[in-house]
Amino acid sequence: MASKKTGGRRAALVDELSVESRRYTASYALFNQAVADHLKLHPTDLQCVNLLSLEAEPVTTGRIAELTGLTTGSATRLVDRLEKAGYVVRERDAADRRRVLVSTVPEKVAEFGRMWDRLGGGWFALFERYDDDELALLIGHMRRTVEFSAAQVARLRGGELDAPAVGG
Numbered sequence: 001m002a003s004k005k006t007g008g009r010r011a012a013l014v015d016e017l018s019v020e021s022r023r024y025t026a027s028y029a030l031f032n033q034a035v036a037d038h039l040k041l042h043p044t045d046l047q048c049v050n051l052l053s054l055e056a057e058p059v060t061t062g063r064i065a066e067l068t069g070l071t072t073g074s075a076t077r078l079v080d081r082l083e084k085a086g087y088v089v090r091e092r093d094a095a096d097r098r099r100v101l102v103s104t105v106p107e108k109v110a111e112f113g114r115m116w117d118r119l120g121g122g123w124f125a126l127f128e129r130y131d132d133d134e135l136a137l138l139i140g141h142m143r144r145t146v147e148f149s150a151a152q153v154a155r156l157r158g159g160e161l162d163a164p165a166v167g168g
Helices: 002-040 043-054 059-069 070-083 106-127 132-157
Strands: 088-092 101-103
Touching: 002 043, 002 106, 043 059, 043 101, 043 106, 059 070, 059 101, 070 088, 070 132, 101 106
Parallel strands: none
Antiparallel strands: 088 101
C-alpha cells in the first residue's frame, strides 16, 4: 500500500504530467502548423503525407479516411488538394479496375524527407540522453497515446461527448 507521502508525490507528478502533456501537444500542433505553412499545405494534409509515407503500398481514399479520422468525403477533398500540390497521384488498381489507389509522388516525399532531415537532427539529439529501457518506455507511451487518441477522436466524432451525462 502506498504511503500518503507517496500518494501525494504521485498526485503531484500526475498533475505535472497533465500540464506538460498539454504544453507538448500545443507545441507539436504549432510546429506542425509551421511546417505545413512552409510547405504551403494544410496541417491535416501535411500529416496525411506523413501517414501515407509510412504505408507500404498505395491506399484507397477509404483507407486515408481511416488513417486521418476524416469522413470519406473530406478524405476525397484532402486527396484532391494533395494531388493538386503534387504530393500524390491517383491510379486504377491493376487487380480491380473499379478501385482507385492513392500513392505518394517519390520526388515530393523525398523533398518532404529532406526538409524533415534539416529539422530532425535536433530531435534525435534529444534522445541521446536516454538509455534503451527509457527509449522503450517512450515508444510504449507513444503507441498507447496514438491508440487512446484514436479512441477519443471516435468518441468526439460519434457525438458521445454531446450526450447528456448518465447518472449525473
